[in-house]
Amino acid sequence: MQTISSIESLRQTIRQFKQNGQRVAFVPTMGNLHQGHLELVKRAFSEADKVVVSIFVNPMQFGQNEDLDNYPRTLEADQQALSALGVDLLFTPTPQIMYPKGLDAQTFVEVPAISENYCGTSRPGHFRGVATIVNKLFNLVQPDVACFGEKDFQQLQVIRTMVEDLSMPIKIIGVPTVREKNGLAKSSRNGYLTEAQKEQAGIIYHCMQSAKTQLLKEKTSIQTVQQQLANTLETAGLRLDYIAIADTKSLQPATADNKSWVILVAAYMGNTRLIDNLVIENPNL
Known part of the structure; x- marks a missing residue:
C-alpha cells in the first residue's frame, strides 16, 4: 500500500x-x-x-x-x-x-x-x-x-x-451499520465509553427495534411512537439530543405517505454523544 x-x-x-x-x-x-x-x-x-x-x-x-x-x-x-x-x-x-x-x-x-x-x-x-x-x-x-x-x-x-x-x-x-453484540453501533467515539456504558448504550438499538414494531402495527401514531421512544431512552439513563422519525429521502417529519421512514437518535451516554438510526419500509406503499 x-x-x-x-x-x-x-x-x-x-x-x-x-x-x-x-x-x-x-x-x-x-x-x-x-x-x-x-x-x-x-x-x-x-x-x-x-x-x-x-x-x-x-x-x-x-x-x-x-x-x-x-x-x-x-x-x-x-x-x-x-x-x-x-x-x-x-x-x-x-x-x-x-x-x-x-x-x-x-x-x-x-x-x-x-x-x-x-x-x-x-x-x-x-x-x-x-x-x-x-x-x-x-x-x-x-x-x-x-x-x-x-x-x-x-x-x-x-x-x-x-x-x-x-x-x-x-x-x-x-x-450497513456494523454493531457490537449488544446492538451498539460501532463508532470511533465508543472508545470514550466504559465497558458498563457500552453495555448500557446497547439499549438504543433495541428501543429502535421496538419502535419499528410499533410503527408496523399501524395502531399507534408516528408521533406517539416517537415520544414513547424518547421516554424509554431517558428512563434508561441516556440524555437526549434529539429523536425523530423522518422520511428517508428528505428527512422531513414522517407521514403515512412516505415509502420509507428512518428513526434518528442522538443521545449522550455520560459525556459521549452517540448517534444511530433504523430504516423502516412502509408496508402500505
Whole structure:
C-alpha cells in the first residue's frame, strides 16, 4: 500500500489509475479505524479495481466545544489494517495541505434544507465542514464510487444530495451499520465509553427495534411512537439530543405517505454523544 500526503503525488497516482482504465473506489475517513470502516473498504473492493482511502481529521466539521484536539489518531494501526485488506493508496494530508489559507478564508460548500435539522442544529457548521471536505476530496481523487456508512445517516443523505445537485459522476454507496453484540453501533467515539456504558448504550438499538414494531402495527401514531421512544431512552439513563422519525429521502417529519421512514437518535451516554438510526419500509406503499 502506498501512503502519500501531497496533493501532487495523489493526482499523479490517480492519473495513472485512470490511464490504465481502472475503476477507482474511495473511502474517506477520519482514521481511528474500526470494523465499520473496514466493511466500507471491503465493499469498495467489490465495486472497483483500485481502492483509495483517506485519513484526515477535518477541523472544519468540529465545533468550538468539540473534541478536535482529543480525537484519537492511530495512523500506524490504521495503516496496518488497510494494508492487510489490500488498499492501493492511503492519502494522509495535513490541515495545512487541505486548507492552506486557513479555515476563515476557505471556500466552502453548503447543502441547504437537508443539513439544517438534527445534527445540523446540534452542531452548527458541521455539515458545511463535511460537504466542503468531501467535495474537495472528490475533486482530488476523482472516484467512480464512494462508500459511506449508514450509521451517519444524515451525513450520507447530505452527500448524496450534494453529488446530485452538483452533477458529480460518482456513485454513492451506503454500507450497513456494523454493531457490537449488544446492538451498539460501532463508532470511533465508543472508545470514550466504559465497558458498563457500552453495555448500557446497547439499549438504543433495541428501543429502535421496538419502535419499528410499533410503527408496523399501524395502531399507534408516528408521533406517539416517537415520544414513547424518547421516554424509554431517558428512563434508561441516556440524555437526549434529539429523536425523530423522518422520511428517508428528505428527512422531513414522517407521514403515512412516505415509502420509507428512518428513526434518528442522538443521545449522550455520560459525556459521549452517540448517534444511530433504523430504516423502516412502509408496508402500505
